[in-house]
Amino acid sequence: MTPFSYQRPERIEQAIALHGPGSRYIAGGTNLLDLMKENVLRPTQLIDINRLPLRDIEDTREGGLMIGALVSNAELAWHPQITLRYPLLAKAILAGASPQLRNMASTGGNLLQGTRCYYFYDTATPCNKREPGSGCSAREGRNRIHAILGASETCVAVHPSDMCVALAVLEAQVHVCGPQGERRIAFEDFHGLPGEHPERDNVLTEGELITAIELPVEGFASHCAYLKLLDRASYAFALVSVAAALEMDGDVIRRGRIALGGVAHKPWRLEEAEELLSGKRAEAECFAAAAERLLQGAQPLADNAFKVDLARRAIVRALTEAAGGAVR
Numbered sequence: 001m002t003p004f005s006y007q008r009p010e011r012i013e014q015a016i017a018l019h020g021p022g023s024r025y026i027a028g029g030t031n032l033l034d035l036m037k038e039n040v041l042r043p044t045q046l047i048d049i050n051r052l053p054l055r056d057i058e059d060t061r062e063g064g065l066m067i068g069a070l071v072s073n074a075e076l077a078w079h080p081q082i083t084l085r086y087p088l089l090a091k092a093i094l095a096g097a098s099p100q101l102r103n104m105a106s107t108g109g110n111l112l113q114g115t116r117c118y119y120f121y122d123t124a125t126p127c128n129k130r131e132p133g134s135g136c137s138a139r140e141g142r143n144r145i146h147a148i149l150g151a152s153e154t155c156v157a158v159h160p161s162d163m164c165v166a167l168a169v170l171e172a173q174v175h176v177c178g179p180q181g182e183r184r185i186a187f188e189d190f191h192g193l194p195g196e197h198p199e200r201d202n203v204l205t206e207g208e209l210i211t212a213i214e215l216p217v218e219g220f221a222s223h224c225a226y227l228k229l230l231d232r233a234s235y236a237f238a239l240v241s242v243a244a245a246l247e248m249d250g251d252v253i254r255r256g257r258i259a260l261g262g263v264a265h266k267p268w269r270l271e272e273a274e275e276l277l278s279g280k281r282a283e284a285e286c287f288a289a290a291a292e293r294l295l296q297g298a299q300p301l302a303d304n305a306f307k308v309d310l311a312r313r314a315i316v317r318a319l320t321e322a323a324g325g326a327v328r
């Protein structure tokens with residue numbers, strides 16, 4: 001490990017002022033420390049943000065919920081407002097990691113966790129995300145867990161988070177604070193596709209700190225589902241996951257939202273696919289049409305063609321579950 005300095009500021013402004021080239025904020029450390037031990041990340045300064053006042057969950061004036069960036073994944077999943085009003089989010093969080101990890105992992109850190117691409121972790125191999133311009137070992141290598149949608153020549157990695165798939169469907173907002181002040185980023189715009197710059201996972205600029213995640217009023221509590229398909233029963237990252245949310249009028253869908261995890265560099269949504277649900281009876285045929293549209297243009301790699309069919313079936317199953325009522 002590269003030597004690094006360590007600071008533990010008490011105030012947000014202090015933390016931001018301390019940040020410079022080579023700095024990293026550290027929250028739960030469940031991802032950052034692994035990446036440092038593997039020599040993938042080599043920060044020269046760690047800014048421990050655990051003393052910052054970012055642990056509250058509060059109602060917003062608009063009727064939504066503001067979640068501090070340091071609220072742990074466990075606390076969030078079991079918070080009464082979340083289980084009652086946003087069960088989709090609770091279910092997605094609980095589908096990830098382990099109880100011990102969820103106790104440590106923070107809301108902000110979950111958004112910024114690194115990809116689980118084997119080659120990203122293996123510093124003996126080229127990886128454009130780790131070393132821009134070095135090449136992508138996964139394209140022609142082992143690529144069973146990799147992207148089928150939105151990838152580029154330079155990178156086929158996927159975003160590994162479960163929580164983010166639910167936040168995409170809920171259309172959360174990410175609140176950040178940095179040297180240029182505060183701003184709010186729509187969840188859809190927060191993570192990017194790899195394009196020519198796979199080293200950029202998101203739109204945060206140097207020194208920006210996530211301070212909170214805002215949930216809008218609509219939680220789709222009555223009709224939602226999170227389905228995660230993985231290699232073993234628990235404690236694994238998604239091969240494919242689906243967050244589905246419906247607003248129903250009897251057995252007719254007023255509007256629906258679907259996001260996929262494990263298939264792209266960011267949670268994958270498509271407006272045209274969701275429009276296919278509006279005004280339709282909640283039936284397998286309509287779900288299959290939405291699935292087909294959402295997966296249109298999928299470009300599987302040598303080892304992961306199975307993901308296309310897996311995703312298609314998972315979308316239909318998640319929408320069926322959501323139409324039947326929220327699974328709590």
Ligand SMILES: Cc1cc2nc3c(=O)[nH]c(=O)nc-3n(C[C@H](O)[C@H](O)[C@H](O)COP(=O)(O)OP(=O)(O)OC[C@H]3O[C@@H](n4cnc5c(N)ncnc54)[C@H](O)[C@@H]3O)c2cc1C
Nearest residue numbers: 027028029030031032096097106108109110112161162210
């Ligand atoms: C064995 C294992 C299994 C896992 N399984 C799953 C799973 O199935 N599903 C899933 O979704 N996740 C899984 N995870 C990932 C886990 O959810 C993340 O490691 C965790 O959410 C990261 O949060 P953290 O607070 O520990 O982040 P840290 O490790 O502290 O930080 C992660 C990154 O975020 C940055 N950062 C942290 N907080 C902020 C902030 N407020 N503002 C700006 N930058 C910040 C850090 O600089 C760093 O780059 C697993 C992890 C492990 C180790």
